[in-house]
Every structure is written in structure tokens, then in C-alpha cells.
Amino acid sequence: MxxxxxxxxxxxxxxxxxxxxxxxxxxxxxxxxxxxxxxxxxxxxxxxxxxxxxxxxxxxxxxxxxxxxxxxxxxxxxxxxxxxxxxxxxxxxxxxxxxxxxxxxxxxxxxxxxxxxxxxxxxxxxxxxxxxxxxxxxxxxxxxxxxxxxxxxxxxxxxxxPESEWQNGFAEIIKHSCIKDAPMFRELAEHDLAYYRGRKNAIAALVRRNALLKTKVVQRDETEQGERKLLNFGHTLGHALENQFELSHGQAVSIGMTYAAHLSSSLLGFRQTEKVVSLISSYGLPTYASFDRTKVFDVLKHDKKRERDTIHYILLDRIGKGVVHTLPLDQVKTIIEQL
Amino acid sequence: MxxxxxxxxxxxxxxxxxxxxxxxxxxxxxxxxxxxxxxxxxxxxxxxxxxxxxxxxxxxxxxxxxxxxxxxxxxxxxxxxxxxxxxxxxxxxxxxxxxxxxxxxxxxxxxxxxxxxxxxxxxxxxxxxxxxxxxxxxxxxxxxxxxxxxxxxxxxxxxxxPESEWQNGFAEIIKHSCIKDAPMFRELAEHDLAYYRGRKNAIAALVRRNALLKTKVVQRDETEQGERKLLNFGHTLGHALENQFELSHGQAVSIGMTYAAHLSSSLLGFRQTEKVVSLISSYGLPTYASFDRTKVFDVLKHDKKRERDTIHYILLDRIGKGVVHTLPLDQVKTIIEQL
Structure with missing residues (x-):
């Protein structure tokens, strides 16, 4: 120990x-x-x-x-x-x-x-x-x-x-790699779920790395004024979807990350969307989904990340660097309708 | 303002x-x-x-x-x-x-x-x-x-x-004077409820003085590790009584303070019990009560101030100086039976 x-x-x-x-x-x-x-x-x-x-x-x-x-x-x-x-x-x-x-x-x-x-x-x-x-x-x-x-x-x-629970965890591990840890993103891309499931030392090291990564973010911003918001990557849309469908948290976040990656490319010129989508997929997680846009927007309006008429949306500048983007609710509505 | x-x-x-x-x-x-x-x-x-x-x-x-x-x-x-x-x-x-x-x-x-x-x-x-x-x-x-x-x-x-609500407030004001502010105790003894009810400036000053007194205690010990416990003077027995009878909080605390003053004299040689009892009385608050000791002890056992087999009881060294006293639950039981 x-x-x-x-x-x-x-x-x-x-x-x-x-x-x-x-x-x-x-x-x-x-x-x-x-x-x-x-x-x-x-x-x-x-x-x-x-x-x-x-x-x-x-x-x-x-x-x-x-x-x-x-x-x-x-x-x-x-x-x-x-x-x-x-x-x-x-x-x-x-x-x-x-x-x-x-x-x-x-x-x-x-x-x-x-x-x-x-x-x-x-x-x-x-x-x-x-x-x-x-x-x-x-x-x-x-x-x-x-x-x-x-x-x-x-x-x-x-x-x-069960496999599905492992996938759930990997959704958050992939999230961490996207917003903060490009080397881990590469490591994940080299392996797959079976690799980690079969190796106690490998999963123990990965758990430790991710626990400490999140801890560092929280240490710097416990009350989520800035940097901690990055941990919501994939979660804004994710939470709204999770409520509406029979999706696990990891599945919902994976779809949320996929859409956030696309949004990053149209708003910030992010060019690695395909890499993100393919990593998510390779761990058995879903990437695209069809959903009732009005309903999802209704739930989004109640998201804690909303502040009056804007919402903080987490985007990627590049793999390993998440950024907080403030979007007017109206624009979010338009974006969701166009997804 | x-x-x-x-x-x-x-x-x-x-x-x-x-x-x-x-x-x-x-x-x-x-x-x-x-x-x-x-x-x-x-x-x-x-x-x-x-x-x-x-x-x-x-x-x-x-x-x-x-x-x-x-x-x-x-x-x-x-x-x-x-x-x-x-x-x-x-x-x-x-x-x-x-x-x-x-x-x-x-x-x-x-x-x-x-x-x-x-x-x-x-x-x-x-x-x-x-x-x-x-x-x-x-x-x-x-x-x-x-x-x-x-x-x-x-x-x-x-x-x-109504009068009873004023009395309720004065129970806590008297408490503050007992544990922390002897000059205020003397001021209170010189006046009565009618005096303060009729004078907006006098009550505004008294409110300010008490609000700041309590604030100072909390500033020094927000999480109640030590000094803040003093504010529980009269409250240990008080809360137990309040649950059991149709007593207002102020009435229950007043009876609690009376018993705590007596306890102070038997455990610490406190000599001003009569002064305390008479001040409480002069503001129309009760001082003694008969109650079901077993029931009261049962509730005391669940008091948040209890820590395993001891309870923190607030006593007076002198008027204006409260002290935290740690008593074994057994002793509290005996004391309550003898009250």
C-alpha cells in the first residue's frame, strides 16, 4: 500500500x-x-x-x-x-x-x-x-x-x-487524456480494454495516474471557477442525453465528447476529431446518436453549468488541451438543432 | 445603514x-x-x-x-x-x-x-x-x-x-453576557425588557453588540473545535428539554443556563449563581422545571455535543467567562438524576 x-x-x-x-x-x-x-x-x-x-x-x-x-x-x-x-x-x-x-x-x-x-x-x-x-x-x-x-x-x-462497467470508466479516462494528457491519449490508443483488464499492474498505474490528474485539477480550482470546468468535457450534452435515454454515464459522455470534438473543429479549428472519435470507438463506446433536440435543450437549460443566458461548453484546442468556452444559450440551441 | x-x-x-x-x-x-x-x-x-x-x-x-x-x-x-x-x-x-x-x-x-x-x-x-x-x-x-x-x-x-419573542432573544443575549461580556451583564441587570422595547437606538446597539460578539467567537473557531462550544451554554440540557415540553427555545435555554450555573458552582466553585438566576427571571424567563430525567438523558445521548462516552458541558468560571468542561456520560446521568 x-x-x-x-x-x-x-x-x-x-x-x-x-x-x-x-x-x-x-x-x-x-x-x-x-x-x-x-x-x-x-x-x-x-x-x-x-x-x-x-x-x-x-x-x-x-x-x-x-x-x-x-x-x-x-x-x-x-x-x-x-x-x-x-x-x-x-x-x-x-x-x-x-x-x-x-x-x-x-x-x-x-x-x-x-x-x-x-x-x-x-x-x-x-x-x-x-x-x-x-x-x-x-x-x-x-x-x-x-x-x-x-x-x-x-x-x-x-x-x-462486467465489460460495460470497464467501458464506463474508460470514457472518463479518455476524457482526462483529451483535456490534459496527450501522452496518455497515445498510450490508450496503443492498447485496448482487454489489455488493461488482463494486467493488474497496468490498470493500477492507470487508476493512479487518472486519480492524481483529476486531483491536481481540483487542487487548483476546488470550487470550479475555471480549470475544473474542463472536467465537464463531454458532460454538458452527456448529462442531457443520459436523462433521456437508457444510456450509461460513460456512453452518454462518449457521445457528448464526440459532439464536443465536432464543435471544437467548427468553432476553434480543432483538427483531431477523427482521432478522438476513433479512440472512443476502440474502447467499445458509442459516438453518435439521434435524439429529440427540443427535449435535450430543455434539460440543458437546467444544467448547473448554465449561468443566466450563457452556458460554459468545454472544447478542445488540441488533444491534451481542453478550453472553457462561454456560449449564449441561443447559440447552443442553434448548434443542437444542427447537430 | x-x-x-x-x-x-x-x-x-x-x-x-x-x-x-x-x-x-x-x-x-x-x-x-x-x-x-x-x-x-x-x-x-x-x-x-x-x-x-x-x-x-x-x-x-x-x-x-x-x-x-x-x-x-x-x-x-x-x-x-x-x-x-x-x-x-x-x-x-x-x-x-x-x-x-x-x-x-x-x-x-x-x-x-x-x-x-x-x-x-x-x-x-x-x-x-x-x-x-x-x-x-x-x-x-x-x-x-x-x-x-x-x-x-x-x-x-x-x-x-409579541413579548414572548423578545424574551426568546434575551435568553441568548443573557447567554452571551454570561460567557463573554461581564459589562453587558451589568447593563442588562440595570434595565429590563420594556426598556429595550421602547428604545430603537438601545435595541439596535444591543443587536449590533451581540451580533459582533458571536461573530468574533465564530471567527476564532468556525468549526467548533473549542471556543465556539461556549455558545452552547444552557443549550445541552436546553435542547433536551425543548424536545420534551412545549417550551420556546429561549425558555428551554434559560432553564438550561440555570442548571449549568448550579453545576458550575458544585464543580468549579462558581459563586454568582443567584445573580444569573435573577437576571434570567427579570427578563420574564423561567429558571427551574421538573422533568422526566430518563427521557431527558436519552435525548442528551444523541446530542451532537456528545463524543463517544463524554459530553462537552459549558460551565461558568465567573460571569463573563464560560469554560468547556468534558464530562463522562455516566457522570452526566448521575447529575441529571440529582438535579
Whole structure:
């Protein structure tokens, strides 16, 4: 286990790379911790979670809502959890978002750490302190930004994940490479999903690289005034699509990145659209989709990235260099109609 | 209007003393603001709130719950409130707590200011960034600490308050004098409620003095690691009593302060218990009460001030000097049984 402390704003997060679930008691006291997880994970890891206090919720994004948070709070109160309790989110992005939200608000904030179990959560969702719940159609409409006390990376948890979950994670890894890391883009282009799935060291290194890449961006701009917005590459349209179709987050973001690359070429003269589209494709992710433009625009209008009559759209200057572009809502509407 | 900016942690709060509701547009843009208030206040100030976007909730502590927060969030989404929206809590502590909570979590935090309308809210509840909702019997079990963007003090709003509301505020003013300000304790002892009710300048000065006193404590210890705990003087037992009886917050705190003064004399040799009790009484507040000790202890066990098997109890060294005392839960139980 490689442990390092990283300061973000006023908080310090302990990163534990190459960790193993069986060593969890090194970072959290069993007696004073409560693990939040979902039914599927609980069934799979029952043995390893033995002896830990657990709150088990239903799996899936449709339960990332206030009502689930309410139930967790009620259970914590029953358990007599107090300000010295550590809350541990054991799961994918839904669980880390929910746990982070409850941990930030229960007794006005208790110690909260994450054990991401999906590739997406390891390289993205568990990092940076954003947490929250969905309200109706609006993803993460309610939440806070609060850094976790620790992150515990055990890549052996990825072994049992289905192909689609690996693809989901790679969508965010490709995103990172597009906006910030051209050498990683080239590395990704040289390999494929099967390569990483079969090599524990390779995936551990890739997880570490992406976790630290995102961390650096968040360190420089925790509250998303500038640079952090880059992480929304592919997410503006992506979120709107995800709401409307039965798309996974990674699939929706992949389509979002494809359109953002095209937009980059028409607005900024970006010339590597084909390379981006082909990398996305080579990891089994979708690139184009037909959708109801009016509906998508309606959801976009409610995007948190909107500010009055403009929206921040993330474009690419070149591979490895994302830029924040401010577009009037009207223009976004026209663009969407022409897509 | 006297305006001053005060930094607390990373945030800056604008304090507007001697303000007037009719000048609200000087601190918030009518078009991009939403005022949260309750039915009673809305009825009383309909005219003055004309032209402002408002969300009106039911009055009373029983509505300071997640469900009300959910309704406010839904309404904000319908109104297309975004990250540039200013949320304004216009009301007593229930409204400022609720508004602060929604403002801290809607879109992960939007600009939020308060116009306290009760004396209690002016000298205490609106200051220091604590917000939250009640969960079952537990007051403020869920919430955050986040400083408001502005505080707008218009003491003319106090004119229509009933006597009991004035008493409520004076309980916290007396608390401040006990833990931090002996000269104010003497000033309070020289006057009475009628004196302050009849003199706008005197109450404006008292509000200012108390708002700044509390602010100073919070500045030095925003997250309640030490000094801020002093503000809980009278509140540990107070909160437990408030839950169990039909007591106002001020009444419950007054009884709490009386018992804490007695505890101070038996544990620390504090000799001014009678002075404290007599000041509380002279402002029409209760001092002694009979209550179900087992029930009260049960609620105390869930107090946020509890840490594992100890509880922080605030005692007085002398008038003007509160101290934090750590007591084992067992001892608290014995003390309560002997009260």
C-alpha cells in the first residue's frame, strides 16, 4: 500500500493506492465506522465486510435521491453515530455521491472516506469532493463540495466488473487524456480494454495516474471557477442525453465528447476529431446518436453549468488541451438543432 | 445603514446594521433573487416584498424538516434558479436555518443572505453559518456550516413581535453576557425588557453588540473545535428539554443556563449563581422545571455535543467567562438524576 496525503483547499485527503480491502482497519476504526454500500456489493463482499457496521441501500442511480439519504440518516441516528463516527462509502459513483452527501450534512459533517469499487468511481466520481443526489430529471441538483478524508484504491475489486462497467470508466479516462494528457491519449490508443483488464499492474498505474490528474485539477480550482470546468468535457450534452435515454454515464459522455470534438473543429479549428472519435470507438463506446433536440435543450437549460443566458461548453484546442468556452444559450440551441 | 465586511474562514460576510427592508435592492438583485419566508411573515410584509420572487413555507419549527427543504428545492428548479441566484431567508431562526441549508446544497451552494426578523435570529440564529433541519426528535441533526453572504439587520421588524419573542432573544443575549461580556451583564441587570422595547437606538446597539460578539467567537473557531462550544451554554440540557415540553427555545435555554450555573458552582466553585438566576427571571424567563430525567438523558445521548462516552458541558468560571468542561456520560446521568 502506497499512502500519500494531499491537501485540497483546507482539507487533507489520504490517498491509499495498491490497497487491499482486508487492510481497511488501518485507516478506519471498525467500532466507530459505518460502511454504506448497496445490495449487490453487500452480497458479493459479505465475508470481507464481516464485523463492520453496514447500511445497505438499493442499487442504482434511481435510488440516488433524497429519500435514500433520509433513510441513511435515520439509521445513523438509530445506531447512535456521532461526530467521531467515520462514514465509508463502499461502491460506485452512486454510493460515493450519496455517502459524501450524508457525510457532509449528518451532524454538519463527519469524517467520510471512500472505497471506490468501479473503474469510473476510482478515476473520477470518488475524487474531488463533489457529492449529491438527483432531483427529478436533474442530476446532482443538491449536494456539496467536501473533500473525503481518505480514498482507498483496491483494483482487485474491478476483477468481477462486467465489460460495460470497464467501458464506463474508460470514457472518463479518455476524457482526462483529451483535456490534459496527450501522452496518455497515445498510450490508450496503443492498447485496448482487454489489455488493461488482463494486467493488474497496468490498470493500477492507470487508476493512479487518472486519480492524481483529476486531483491536481481540483487542487487548483476546488470550487470550479475555471480549470475544473474542463472536467465537464463531454458532460454538458452527456448529462442531457443520459436523462433521456437508457444510456450509461460513460456512453452518454462518449457521445457528448464526440459532439464536443465536432464543435471544437467548427468553432476553434480543432483538427483531431477523427482521432478522438476513433479512440472512443476502440474502447467499445458509442459516438453518435439521434435524439429529440427540443427535449435535450430543455434539460440543458437546467444544467448547473448554465449561468443566466450563457452556458460554459468545454472544447478542445488540441488533444491534451481542453478550453472553457462561454456560449449564449441561443447559440447552443442553434448548434443542437444542427447537430 | 452601516455596512462592514467580516471575514470568517474563507468566506466574507457583509453585515448591514441599521438597515431598512425598503433598501434591500442595494444588496441583492431583485431579478436574480428568491426570498424564502413563512406564511405569517408574508402576510405581514406582503407590500414590502412586492416585486420580489418568494417561496412561502408553513410557519413553525415542525416544518424545519427535510420535506420542506425538498419543496423549496423543487420550486427553485421550477423557477430555473441557477448558480447566479441569490437566496434570501426572511424570518426567524427556522427560516434562516432552512434557507441556509438549501442555499448550501442547491447546485452545491448558491449565494445566500439573511434578513432576521426575530430578536433571537438577529443576535444568534442568523450568525455563524450553522444551518440545518430537525430529524425526528433531534434538532439540527442534518445541516452544514456555511457563512451567509450578507446579514441585513432592520430592527424596525421587531416592533410587531409579541413579548414572548423578545424574551426568546434575551435568553441568548443573557447567554452571551454570561460567557463573554461581564459589562453587558451589568447593563442588562440595570434595565429590563420594556426598556429595550421602547428604545430603537438601545435595541439596535444591543443587536449590533451581540451580533459582533458571536461573530468574533465564530471567527476564532468556525468549526467548533473549542471556543465556539461556549455558545452552547444552557443549550445541552436546553435542547433536551425543548424536545420534551412545549417550551420556546429561549425558555428551554434559560432553564438550561440555570442548571449549568448550579453545576458550575458544585464543580468549579462558581459563586454568582443567584445573580444569573435573577437576571434570567427579570427578563420574564423561567429558571427551574421538573422533568422526566430518563427521557431527558436519552435525548442528551444523541446530542451532537456528545463524543463517544463524554459530553462537552459549558460551565461558568465567573460571569463573563464560560469554560468547556468534558464530562463522562455516566457522570452526566448521575447529575441529571440529582438535579
Amino acid at each position: 502506497e499512502s500519500k496525503k494531499i491537501r485540497i483547499g483546507n482539507a487533507v485527503t489520504e490517498y491509499h493506492f495498491n490497497a487491499s480491502l482486508s487492510k481497511l482497519q488501518l485507516v478506519a476504526d471498525r467500532k466507530y465506522s459505518v460502511i454504506i454500500t448497496d445490495e449487490n456489493l453487500y452480497d458479493s463482499y459479505k465475508k470481507k465486510l464481516k464485523g463492520w457496521n453496514t447500511i445497505v441501500v438499493k442499487p442504482g442511480e434511481e435510488f440516488k435521491v433524497q429519500q435514500t439519504a433520509d433513510t441513511i440518516v435515520d439509521t445513523l441516528a438509530e445506531m447512535e453515530a456521532d461526530r467521531k463516527t467515520t462514514l465509508i462509502g463502499f461502491g460506485g459513483g452512486v454510493i460515493t455521491d450519496l455517502t459524501g452527501y450524508v457525510g457532509a450534512t449528518y451532524m454538519r459533517g463527519i469524517r467520510t472516506g471512500f472505497i471506490p469499487t468501479s473503474l469510473l468511481a476510482m478515476v473520477d466520481a470518488s475524487i474531488g469532493g463533489k457529492n449529491g443526489i438527483d432531483v427529478g430529471l436533474y442530476k446532482n441538483l443538491v449536494g456539496t463540495i467536501r473533500q473525503p478524508a481518505f480514498l482507498f484504491f483496491d483494483v482487485s475489486l474491478l476483477q468481477s466488473l | 452601516e455596512s462592514k465586511k467580516i471575514r470568517i474562514g474563507n468566506a466574507v460576510t457583509e453585515y448591514h446594521f441599521n438597515a431598512s427592508l425598503s433598501k434591500l435592492q442595494l444588496v441583492a438583485d431583485r431579478k436574480y433573487s428568491v426570498i424564502i419566508t413563512d406564511e405569517n411573515l408574508y402576510d405581514s410584509y406582503k407590500k414590502k416584498l412586492k416585486g420580489w420572487n418568494t417561496i412561502v413555507v408553513k410557519p413553525g419549527e415542525e416544518f424545519k424538516v427535510q420535506q420542506t427543504a425538498d419543496t423549496i428545492v423543487d420550486t427553485l428548479a421550477e423557477m430555473e434558479a441557477d448558480r447566479k441566484t441569490t437566496l434570501i431567508g426572511f424570518g426567524g431562526g427556522v427560516i434562516t436555518d432552512l434557507t441556509g441549508y438549501v442555499g448550501a446544497t442547491y447546485m452545491r451552494g448558491i449565494r445566500t443572505g439573511f434578513i432576521p426578523t426575530s430578536l433571537l435570529a438577529m443576535v444568534d440564529a442568523s450568525i455563524g453559518g450553522k444551518n440545518g433541519i430537525d430529524v425526528g426528535l433531534y434538532k439540527n441533526l442534518v445541516g452544514t456550516i456555511r457563512q451567509p453572504a450578507f446579514l441585513f439587520f432592520d430592527v424596525s421588524l421587531l416592533q410587531s413581535l
